[in-house]
Amino acid sequence: MTEPVENDPAADLKRQVGVAAAALVEDGMVVGLGTGSTANYVIDSLGERWATGLRFVAIPSSERSAARAKALGIEIVGFGSHPVIDLNIDGADEIQRGTLNLIKGLGGALLREKIVAAASNRMVVVADESKLVQRLGEHAAVPVEVSPFGWESTARQLGEMGARVAPRHDRMGRLFVTDGGNMILDCALGQLEDPAATEVAIRAIVGVFECGLFIGRASLALVAGKTGVERYEVG
Numbered sequence: 001m002t003e004p005v006e007n008d009p010a011a012d013l014k015r016q017v018g019v020a021a022a023a024l025v026e027d028g029m030v031v032g033l034g035t036g037s038t039a040n041y042v043i044d045s046l047g048e049r050w051a052t053g054l055r056f057v058a059i060p061s062s063e064r065s066a067a068r069a070k071a072l073g074i075e076i077v078g079f080g081s082h083p084v085i086d087l088n089i090d091g092a093d094e095i096q097r098g099t100l101n102l103i104k105g106l107g108g109a110l111l112r113e114k115i116v117a118a119a120s121n122r123m124v125v126v127a128d129e130s131k132l133v134q135r136l137g138e139h140a141a142v143p144v145e146v147s148p149f150g151w152e153s154t155a156r157q158l159g160e161m162g163a164r165v166a167p168r169h170d171r172m173g174r175l176f177v178t179d180g181g182n183m184i185l186d187c188a189l190g191q192l193e194d195p196a197a198t199e200v201a202i203r204a205i206v207g208v209f210e211c212g213l214f215i216g217r218a219s220l221a222l223v224a225g226k227t228g229v230e231r232y233e234v235g
């Protein structure tokens with residue numbers, strides 16, 4: 001879990017990038033709201049812009065982000081009325097330089113985050129520079145959202161793929177439960193040679209709902225470092 005983030009040394013960088021990303025939102029847009037400490041700064045900055053008259057509608061990727069946005073007065077809608085999102089802004093646990101392929105899900109919202117990303121015309125990823133990597137898997141395990149029923153069998157099959165599998169727990173030591181009532185298995189796979197193939201292989205296992213590999217989804221990364229906010233683009 002990445003929240004709460006009291007005394008987060010990267011808080012200032014996350015704030016900077018949150019403000020930069022929120023500036024991309026225009027009147028009338030349908031906006032996907034990410035989850036996590038960096039996404040929170042995006043939501044807070046959007047709340048400030050809302051208070052000065054910007055009007056848009058939002059689809060949050062978690063109950064936490066929905067509650068935060070609602071508290072700021074931001075209008076929340078669903079896919080029934082708004083099936084296509086203009087701009088999705090979300091954080092990441094790792095961003096691969098060059099491709100902008102991602103590992104996401106340390107915050108436990110990966111299934112909804114991927115549904116939001118898949119419905120979006122444009123995904124902008126926001127992060128501090130510690131998230132940039134040459135190869136996905138350098139630091140982060142790949143979170144996999146699975147059915148609680150039979151998770152031990154699903155975990156065994158992920159293990160047969162070569163993953164070191166750890167069921168995620170919450171702060172109380174109980175099995176972590178996602179907003180959708182599912183479990184997360186954190187799968188340490190080492191540095192990934194072919195993340196797209198790994199995503200396909202993980203998703204083929206029965207019991208897996210989604211994995212935290214986001215391949216070819218982000219077209220812009222805003223990354224904050226000591227010298228300010230850098231833009232990285234693909235396509």
Ligand code: 5RP
Pocket residue numbers: 002003034035036037038039090091092093103104105106107108109110113
């Ligand atoms: C949540 C996520 C987050 O975007 C990711 O964990 C980054 O979080 P933070 O901005 O707190 O470092 O994927 O499921």
